[in-house]
Amino acid sequence: MGRLFVVGIGPGKEKYLTIEAREALAASDLLCGYTTYIDCVAPLFPEKETYTTPMTRELERCRHALSEAQHGSTVAMVCSGDAGVYGMAAPVLELLPEYPGVEVQIVAGVTAALSGAAALGAPLGHDFCVISLSDLLTPWETIEKRLRCAGEGGFAVALYNPSSKRRGDHLSRACDILRESRDGATLCGIARNIGRDGEEKRVLTLAELRDTEVDMFTTVFIGAPETRLSGGWLVTPRGYRGTPSAAENGR
Amino acid sequence: MGRLFVVGIGPGKEKYLTIEAREALAASDLLCGYTTYIDCVAPLFPEKETYTTPMTRELERCRHALSEAQHGSTVAMVCSGDAGVYGMAAPVLELLPEYPGVEVQIVAGVTAALSGAAALGAPLGHDFCVISLSDLLTPWETIEKRLRCAGEGGFAVALYNPSSKRRGDHLSRACDILRESRDGATLCGIARNIGRDGEEKRVLTLAELRDTEVDMFTTVFIGAPETRLSGGWLVTPRGYRGTPSAAENGR
Numbered sequence: 399m400g401r402l403f404v405v406g407i408g409p410g411k412e413k414y415l416t417i418e419a420r421e422a423l424a425a426s427d428l429l430c431g432y433t434t435y436i437d438c439v440a441p442l443f444p445e446k447e448t449y450t451t452p453m454t455r456e457l458e459r460c461r462h463a464l465s466e467a468q469h470g471s472t473v474a475m476v477c478s479g480d481a482g483v484y485g486m487a488a489p490v491l492e493l494l495p496e497y498p499g500v501e502v503q504i505v506a507g508v509t510a511a512l513s514g515a516a517a518l519g520a521p522l523g524h525d526f527c528v529i530s531l532s533d534l535l536t537p538w539e540t541i542e543k544r545l546r547c548a549g550e551g552g553f554a555v556a557l558y559n560p561s562s563k564r565r566g567d568h569l570s571r572a573c574d575i576l577r578e579s580r581d582g583a584t585l586c587g588i589a590r591n592i593g594r595d596g597e598e599k600r601v602l603t604l605a606e607l608r609d610t611e612v613d614m615f616t617t618v619f620i621g622a623p624e625t626r627l628s629g630g631w632l633v634t635p636r637g638y639r640g641t642p643s644a645a646e647n648g649r
Numbered sequence: 650m651g652r653l654f655v656v657g658i659g660p661g662k663e664k665y666l667t668i669e670a671r672e673a674l675a676a677s678d679l680l681c682g683y684t685t686y687i688d689c690v691a692p693l694f695p696e697k698e699t700y701t702t703p704m705t706r707e708l709e710r711c712r713h714a715l716s717e718a719q720h721g722s723t724v725a726m727v728c729s730g731d732a733g734v735y736g737m738a739a740p741v742l743e744l745l746p747e748y749p750g751v752e753v754q755i756v757a758g759v760t761a762a763l764s765g766a767a768a769l770g771a772p773l774g775h776d777f778c779v780i781s782l783s784d785l786l787t788p789w790e791t792i793e794k795r796l797r798c799a800g801e802g803g804f805a806v807a808l809y810n811p812s813s814k815r816r817g818d819h820l821s822r823a824c825d826i827l828r829e830s831r832d833g834a835t836l837c838g839i840a841r842n843i844g845r846d847g848e849e850k851r852v853l854t855l856a857e858l859r860d861t862e863v864d865m866f867t868t869v870f871i872g873a874p875e876t877r878l879s880g881g882w883l884v885t886p887r888g889y890r891g892t893p894s895a896a897e898n899g900r
Binding site for chain 2 (some may be wrong): 406408410412413414415416418420422450455480481483484485487488489491492494495502504505506507509512513514516517520521522523524525526527528530534535536541543544546547548551552553559564605607629631633634635636637
């Protein structure tokens with residue numbers, strides 16, 4: 399019986415791999431994944447066999463990986479960012495009972511909320527929500543409800559899949575919902591191609607974000623009411639009882 | 650002028666470092682941090698100078714790191730998990746304008762929500778919230794409100810700082826709030842010392858979690874209503890329109 403690693407590779411470049419992730423890839427006979435992600439890691443291991451499927455054939459990919467592992471191979475299922483956050487860990491584990499004997503290990507990685515936040519400063523320095531705006535498998539009403547709850551709770555928010563080809567207005571609608579509970583001057587950020595070539599980042603207000611076009615390579619950050627700018631960086635302070643100096647005196 | 654890296658080292662052991670984090674530590678003259686975290690990485694770089702302060706002296710530590718960088722050193726501020734998520738990136742960036750000329754780089758890492766989730770399966774496979782139960786710098790009423798919003802939004806939840814010496818009932822109270830909108834049979838998980846010696850994990854229901862004692866080395870996961878068990882692993886599916894097979898047909 400073989401093993402299946404579900405590996406989060408971080409945003410793209412080799413330096414964002416954890417040592418554990420690189421070891422799991424090195425130990426594998428076969429690298430499976432979405433074509434774009436395999437292109438990130440395959441050059442590091444030119445001798446490895448690869449199996450790629452396009453974005454919409456994810457379960458086929460999981461079944462292939464599980465089947466190869468069941469036949470004795472050591473397989474890595476490659477995910478961008480983290481293995482679990484909108485990653486392949488969930489579908490692999492859901493299918494696992496159909497492939498008895500396969501040993502699975504989930505290898506965590508730096509998800510886009512963390513890599514994008516680091517590029518912008520510390521927008522997720524206190525409590526936050528991660529929400530996908532893709533309504534491919536989630537009803538849009540559910541997404542709206544979550545945005546509303548995130549706004550009411552005063553959370554900073556990281557938005558994944560902020561744009562889709564089918565519906566280009568997801569981000570505008572998300573901003574409108576957050577405007578119900580948050581000022582238009584709330585500080586936001588967008589991070590594009592972070593950890594890949596063509597890295598871009600920008601700080602803007604919630605009102606500006608509403609009318610900004612983004613693509614699928616972008617992660618969007620909506621600040622909490624407390625989020626501020628410091629030396630050009632977005633910062634959500636860890637405490638709500640004042641400035642660092644106040645905290646310094648209080649602790 | 651020097652540089653200051655704010656480095657997320659992941660849960661603890663060297664293998665959870667990203668390559669970028671290891672390179673930032675290697676490039677630094679001085680490693681600053683909370684004693685426990687410095688103990689994780691200092692043995693990898695026995696020749697480096699270190700500066701440690703206890704948990705409550707964080708701003709003193711930031712000021713020392715910024716001051717040393719201002720005087721020309723390359724400094725690493727070491728954070729467990731990610732640099733941004735309840736980490737030192739926020740206070741460092743808040744103080745940065747007082748130390749002109751210091752170049753700061755935030756190095757993301759695998760936060761406990763991701764490493765703990767990987768140990769348990771994929772509890773954060775869809776939208777989720779991260780909430781700290783520490784009321785040291787956040788009023789408890791704010792924390793309660795966020796828990797209530799997270800429950801109403803149907804988010805999976807990762808809880809940081811689930812226990813404190815001063816008040817031992819934070820987790821019970823958090824569970825009571827989530828029970829307002831979520832069944833007692835909701836699947837939850839606890840992950841303790843993940844990525845360190847003495848790693849432990851356990852799957853339990855929300856009703857059981859309410860009466861479970863945890864410590865400050867534990868990250869708690871409260872499943873979404875859709876979270877299920879598969880082959881012993883916690884899984885929050887990425888879609889809400891049925892099983893993997895339904896998604897397979899639908900896409």
